Amino acid sequence: MKRLILLTGIAMLFCQRSLAQEIENKPFGNYLEKLNEAYPVTDTLVFDFPNDGKLLLLFNNTEYGLSFLEEKFTPVLKETTKFPEFKTLSYRLSEEYPQTKVDAVILDLERNYLPYVDQLELGAVIGMDYTGGDFTPEIGGRAMFNFRKFDIGGSFTNKIFFPERVDGNVKVNSNWFANLEYRWDKSDPKSNSANMFGIGILVNEDKSQLFSGTTMQAFYKRGVNKNVSIQVGIIATENFKTFYPTVGIRFW
Template identity: 55%
Template sequence: MKRILFVSCLAMLCAFQASAQAVENKLSTSNQEWLDRDWPVTDTLVFDFPNESKLVLYFNNTEFNVEELTEEFEPLLRKATNFPEFTTIAYRLGENFPSTGLKHVKYQLEKKYIPYIDSLEMTFPVGLDYTGGDFTPVVGFRALVNWRNFSLGGSITNTVYFPERIENNVKVNSNWFANAEFAWEFGNLERSRRNIFGVGYLINENKSQLFSGTTMQAYYNRKLSKNISIQVGVISTENFKTFYPTVGIRFW
């Protein structure tokens, strides 16, 4: 990108009216009239690409300003190497409609013009669950293959159970689950998947005092920040006769 041009004048308002049909995210007739009436176009921001193409943004200055839009779009457009040559592409911005919202427009640009490389993500989550009336530390290993909006993979986790002392001795129970996981983050530019759904099967060779018979778990994990998430789920044991709700926290 060689330069950024910003124009705010009557001439550009006329130009917008003439080119409104060309915007990529044009609304239905009624919504378009509502947007143009209550949040009319007052300003235009143009990004010029080295391949003689342009990205044009039309917006109202009560919702956006050129500085914040430049800060939002410049890092994104530096990676837009699939932007077509000798082409002008325009978007209308307006936060009161989903298809014209800032987040949606950025997502559309990323999806269409930024090449995406599949990646392998490996983490070692640790945490603490409240399982059937007991606190159970959890440690594990997770591997996910990332695509643009979702990930597939699995994890091995150990739910550690500390039974009551017998003659002042504690026998720690390890409960190893093999889990299949699906992670997603639709409609968001962040690479980090904030949602994970998993289903697991207890693969213990040694008998556990917490679980017996066929034991499976299902859970939903929601990331709160880069390194912290909460997890809720249910564990069925004793051949699906007993169910333990679980809730806990994870650190990555």
């Protein structure tokens, strides 16, 4: 969506009118009043959109210059094609509070108004855990429904256990879990891969040599970078009488 007009307003009358607007990133409690006392609004910056929507930035000229704000916001607003029609969104700018910082406001605009298409994601699960004193490789598949601010889906994973060799033979014991997973990332408007929480239940058809009775797991995964994540969790087995902590690594 092309931006047609970029306006700047400094008049006190316009500032007073701006302050009456509902602030999208209002600080908690009475912090907005404290902010206005310490750094009163002296300037406004208005971006007009072809759909009659407006973005109104309120700030103090001792903290920001107009050219700085234009340079920071213009590239982002060129991509935010989902800006609401016939509506003015007002943001208070100040480096005093986390939600009023320039970078935080830009992130909020990106997360809410960048174009996004819901989609189905299919992927593999590959990693290694340390489970109750044993190293257990894990493989499987995952299906996630990707939404703008979160992903939800499930996976089918095999926690592989290698029991002690008998007569020199290596045996493999599979432990299949069906998992429900929820994934989110508040810091990246284009991905929800940073954090994942999941719960699962053992669904083996063959007897497990690692677990017995009703067995469930809960885990949290945190991304280190785009290719590697650290996962921690706990497994309850023997009908929830025994608990094994787990820690491991996941790829992709």
